[in-house]
Amino acid sequence: MAKPVSDSHSNREAVQATNDDASASKLSCVKKGYMKDDYVHLFVRRPVRRSPIINRGYFARWAALRKLLNQFLDTEKNGGEKGNLKKQVLSLGAGFDTTYFQLQDEGRAPHLYVELDFKEVTSKKTTLIETCNHLRDKIGATASISQEKGEVLSDHYKLLPIDLRNIQQLDDVIALAGMDRRYVLTVNFLPLLFI
Numbered sequence: 001m002a003k004p005v006s007d008s009h010s011n012r013e014a015v016q017a018t019n020d021d022a023s024a025s026k027l028s029c030v031k032k033g034y035m036k037d038d039y040v041h042l043f044v045r046r047p048v049r050r051s052p053i054i055n056r057g058y059f060a061r062w063a064a065l066r067k068l069l070n071q072f073l074d075t076e077k078n079g080g081e082k083g084n085l086k087k088q089v090l091s092l093g094a095g096f097d098t099t100y101f102q103l104q105d106e107g108r109a110p111h112l113y114v115e116l117d118f119k120e121v122t123s124k125k126t127t128l129i130e131t132c133n134h135l136r137d138k139i140g141a142t143a144s145i146s147q148e149k150g151e152v153l154s155d156h157y158k159l160l161p162i163d164l165r166n167i168q169q170l171d172d173v174i175a176l177a178g179m180d181r182r183y184v185l186t187v188n189f190l191p192l193l194f195i
């Protein structure tokens with residue numbers, strides 16, 4: 001069995017705080033018109049105005065990631081059969097990222113989108129998804145949502161708590177998310193994208 005991962009409470013909090021920082025920076029970018037994100041404001045309690053260099057840095061990161069994601073989502077089978085590939089996205093340390101909700105709006109969401117983060121983070125995100133109709137509507141009426149477990153399980157979207165340093169736990173969570181392990185274990189075999 002894998003050994004439990006030890007870390008100080010303050011280290012863990014500091015790592016999780018990078019998520020609040022990222023969300024606030026994204027909102028700053030959105031407000032300045034660098035990019036569109038109709039959901040990030042729901043995750044930011046104290047909006048801040050970042051300096052132009054930070055806004056541009058975040059925009060560059062967002063644009064690069066979006067380009068990769070779109071390339072992945074646009075990939076067809078060798079024979080060009082569109083729609084047959086059941087694509088999966090696995091977001092490690094997803095934080096309050098809103099990409100899944102944006103992809104839903106764009107009609108481009110993959111077959112399965114799985115987000116993993118510490119329980120403290122997934123619990124807050126779960127609460128927001130459950131209480132905000134804008135978000136809840138995007139995951140489907142039959143979704144099971146547990147604020148206590150910090151978990152959202154719907155047909156095409158899963159949000160699950162984990163400490164990513166625990167490989168056994170990662171294995172269990174991938175199974176719980178219903179990911180096709182053939183693709184998880186053979187990364188160069190489409191269609192799985194890690195972000």
Ligand SMILES: C[S@@+](CC[C@H](N)C(=O)[O-])C[C@H]1O[C@@H](n2cnc3c(N)ncnc32)[C@H](O)[C@@H]1O
Nearest residue numbers: 016018019022093094095097117118163164165
């Ligand atoms: C800088 S934030 C990025 C959030 C999101 N991916 C984005 O682009 O906005 C990093 C995230 O990774 C998570 N994280 C870091 N180490 C982790 C670990 N060992 N297990 C689970 N989550 C972790 C943090 O809690 C945080 O939410």
